[in-house]
Amino acid sequence: MSDQDHFVEIRYAQKSYGSLEVLKDISLNVERGQIVAIIGPSGSGKSTLLRAINDLDPLTGGEVWLDGVQVNKSLPHRQYEKHINEMRQHVGMVFQHFNLFPHMTARENVTMAPMLLKRLSKAEADKLAEEQLDKVGMLDRIDYYPSRLSGGQKQRVAIARALAMEPKLMLFDEATSALDPELVDEVNLVMKKLAEEHMTMIIVTHEMDFAASVCDRVLFMDQGVVVEEGPPSVVFKNPTKERTREFLRKHLAGAA
Amino acid sequence: MDIDLMMRVYPFFLTAAWTTIQLSVLTALLGLSMGALGASARLSRFALLRFVGAAYVSLFRGTPALIQLFILYFGGPQIGIQLDAFEAGVIGLGINAGAYMTETIRGAIISIDKGQREAARTLGLSQWQATYKIVLPQAARLMVRPLGVNLNMLIKATALVAAISVVELTYTAQRYIGSTYKPFEMFLLAGVLYMIIIYATGRAVAWLDRRVQIT
Ligand SMILES: Nc1ncnc2c1ncn2[C@@H]1O[C@H](COP(=O)(O)OP(=O)(O)OP(=O)(O)O)[C@@H](O)[C@H]1O
Ligand SMILES: [Mg+2]
Numbered sequence A: 001m002s003d004q005d006h007f008v009e010i011r012y013a014q015k016s017y018g019s020l021e022v023l024k025d026i027s028l029n030v031e032r033g034q035i036v037a038i039i040g041p042s043g044s045g046k047s048t049l050l051r052a053i054n055d056l057d058p059l060t061g062g063e064v065w066l067d068g069v070q071v072n073k074s075l076p077h078r079q080y081e082k083h084i085n086e087m088r089q090h091v092g093m094v095f096q097h098f099n100l101f102p103h104m105t106a107r108e109n110v111t112m113a114p115m116l117l118k119r120l121s122k123a124e125a126d127k128l129a130e131e132q133l134d135k136v137g138m139l140d141r142i143d144y145y146p147s148r149l150s151g152g153q154k155q156r157v158a159i160a161r162a163l164a165m166e167p168k169l170m171l172f173d174e175a176t177s178a179l180d181p182e183l184v185d186e187v188n189l190v191m192k193k194l195a196e197e198h199m200t201m202i203i204v205t206h207e208m209d210f211a212a213s214v215c216d217r218v219l220f221m222d223q224g225v226v227v228e229e230g231p232p233s234v235v236f237k238n239p240t241k242e243r244t245r246e247f248l249r250k251h252l253a254g255a256a
Numbered sequence B: 001m002d003i004d005l006m007m008r009v010y011p012f013f014l015t016a017a018w019t020t021i022q023l024s025v026l027t028a029l030l031g032l033s034m035g036a037l038g039a040s041a042r043l044s045r046f047a048l049l050r051f052v053g054a055a056y057v058s059l060f061r062g063t064p065a066l067i068q069l070f071i072l073y074f075g076g077p078q079i080g081i082q083l084d085a086f087e088a089g090v091i092g093l094g095i096n097a098g099a100y101m102t103e104t105i106r107g108a109i110i111s112i113d114k115g116q117r118e119a120a121r122t123l124g125l126s127q128w129q130a131t132y133k134i135v136l137p138q139a140a141r142l143m144v145r146p147l148g149v150n151l152n153m154l155i156k157a158t159a160l161v162a163a164i165s166v167v168e169l170t171y172t173a174q175r176y177i178g179s180t181y182k183p184f185e186m187f188l189l190a191g192v193l194y195m196i197i198i199y200a201t202g203r204a205v206a207w208l209d210r211r212v213q214i215t
Helices: A044-052 A077-088 A106-117 A122-135 A152-162 A182-198 A210-212 A234-236 A244-256 B003-042 B047-061 B065-079 B085-110 B116-125 B128-164 B169-180 B182-211
Strands: A008-017 A020-030 A035-039 A061-066 A091-094 A169-173 A200-204 A217-220 A225-230
Touching: A008 A044, A008 A244, A020 A044, A020 A225, A035 A210, A044 A061, A077 A091, A077 B116, A091 A152, A091 A182, A091 B116, A106 A122, A106 A152, A106 B116, A106 B128, A122 A152, A152 A182, A152 B116, A182 A200, A182 A210, A182 B182, A210 A234, A210 A244, A210 B047, A217 A234, A217 A244, A225 A234, A225 A244, B003 B047, B003 B085, B003 B128, B003 B169, B003 B182, B065 B085, B065 B128, B085 B128, B116 B128, B128 B169, B128 B182, B169 B182
Parallel strands: A035 A200, A035 A217, A091 A169, A169 A200
Antiparallel strands: A008 A020, A008 A061, A217 A225
């Protein structure tokens, strides 16, 4: 039943809220180990597209495939829930506002899902939490509650939480947009590290420099369509579309 | 003020206060259960359940508790519900308190940022797992204070069951007024005992609220 050859494949994705068309027939393929950045003005549908990949915002049309399995296949409610919960275990997601669980320590944030869903013992889960929090440089804060962490630290714990489920795909929705400028680098560094480990990642970002330095491919979206896509060297340096040029002009000027 | 009289009758008032406490505890337990059910119904994904929950709340908050008690106790036998006064008091007040607690519990649940549930679902948790692992533990902490307010109201509302002759504080005060003609002393005595019960409860709620806050 799988006629698809790509690790992530989005076919003719459509999304509308009433009469508002947010995604208009978007298709996108991502290969294993690739890192794709999605850029574009506010309201262009970047988050909607990203969140469609794990069905957080279900599409109104089109298909999403991950590693040979259709994510948004039509099933009766109960079966669909079972299917989607299983799919989501393989897709890590990092949010702009971290969404750490405030009633749990950094350790508990990381161990909760593996213990509940993968039946890890407390000891196994603790070991996993130590590994993952060490990886993001948060081992020394392992027993802190989120309220006592800075934004950058929270985001690093949130990344560790996602990684603890051993995802094959990571989605980042403006992971550094809510951070004070001096805290952005520590999160970017963690993402670079993941890139070096060949984690497949789709990254929505407003940071052009970061996108240019880690991504294999950049997608420029505007008003629900992909206006231009290609390697960062082309999209950033020699964009072919006027809309892309205009966006970059504004954005790079704004950033400078 | 007839202090002497008050000293003589207060043991009877203590017994009555104990009845008030029992009424309050049972009513609170029933109210909490009804509140949990009511909130679940109001937040259900099934429209019919949502409707039932909303109807429950507006019916029992929209009519006087005294009328609800009268219907249950005096009207009940007509439709085959036979309850003694204490049972009718607990059930009537409990269902009434449940309507208020439904709104308290629902309010706490919907005030949890929806990013919390999203983050949980993204990890692969089911709707129910996200609810009991992530949303409810946070909502429960927010509920303590407002449920404390519900509890305060509920304790005061137990005075209503005097009207169906449950021998609790208010009824006892009225009865002693009948034989002593000293309403000031008798109501004062009842009032002081209510105040002690409510004050102690308030302290307990405040203590619990401090205990559950995240450090
Ligand atoms: N739940 C919703 N109901 C109605 N409209 C929505 C909803 N969610 C998003 N939209 C609309 O969909 C469009 C795309 O939103 P989206 O969040 O995907 O944009 P974005 O590219 O991520 O923007 P930003 O850079 O500001 O995060 C916007 O016009 C937004 O107002
Ligand atoms: Mg967005």
